[in-house]
Amino acid sequence: MQIIDFNDLSNLVFYSKTYGKTNVQQMVNIIKEFIDESPSSNYKLVIGTDSHEKKCIDRKEAREISLVTAVVLHRKGFGGKYFWIKQKPKKINSLREKIKDETNASLLFALSFLPHLEKTLNGQSPKLEIHLDVGNNGETRDMIGEVVGMITGNGFEAKTKPDSYAASKVADKHT
Template identity: 25%
Template sequence: MEQDQQKWRKLDGTRIMQPLVDEIRDAIVREKTMGHELKVCIGTDSQVKGRGTEFATVIVFVRKGKGGFMYINEAISGVKMTVKERMLLEVSKSVEVAYELNRLFTLYNVDMEVHADINTNPDFKSNHALKEAMGYITGMGFEFKAKPAAFASSACANKIVQ
């Protein structure tokens, strides 16, 4: 399912007006031409606010040793859900983006990880979704990262929904 390109933006607020796949291809070609070695981390975080839940999905490009940049997609859901349901919806949003872009990353030899904002400590409520999230992400053939290594979701996307 192709993402609605009108919802994607850069960190500076610039809206992505072309299809996401084209934007990401252009970014990869530009960065590779400049000699950067890239890794991509995709993650989603959410925050319950009143009766709704705000979601932010990010595509973080890491220029190994030289910083990075990211793309952001925000969405709001009015559906009430449990913590586990919310965690799995976050993972689903990240996997959908990873699946859409995976061919590009393979074609251009860019490593990709899917980050889940799920705590590996069983004392946290989000941990109840850990096994399902890990199974979903790895079952799709993607590399899985959870907290504390999941910076795309727990740091980058988190800053958007706060």
């Protein structure tokens, strides 16, 4: 696991069930090849983060979480490819802090990754969505407006549960 440094994408290691370990440039090349196979198809690029909380004895202490960020490219009607990266554990003190950390991980990666992808795709990129692990049911419902605002304020489309599969299904699978 690693702490993600968004200033230097070249040092990041992503994982894929199909491709194993990949760096960002390899991931971008795989995405480009996938799009080039069927350039007239509709694609959606999705980034989402989920976290897993390590059990602690005293709930008053800061808890430790590991964040997993997933990058999913979906070719509508066909399927897709996905990659994930896991960050080193960090301490959190509240559910709000956990959700903000998940949101920030997705947002900061998207802001750094999208220009790199667009450069490789000659200025073109599939529509980007950021999936958030919040929903109308449960404790996170009060945070929806706040985290959706963080995403839309940066020019991206935000999806929440039950439509946020990159966070709640793909990233969750690897936490």
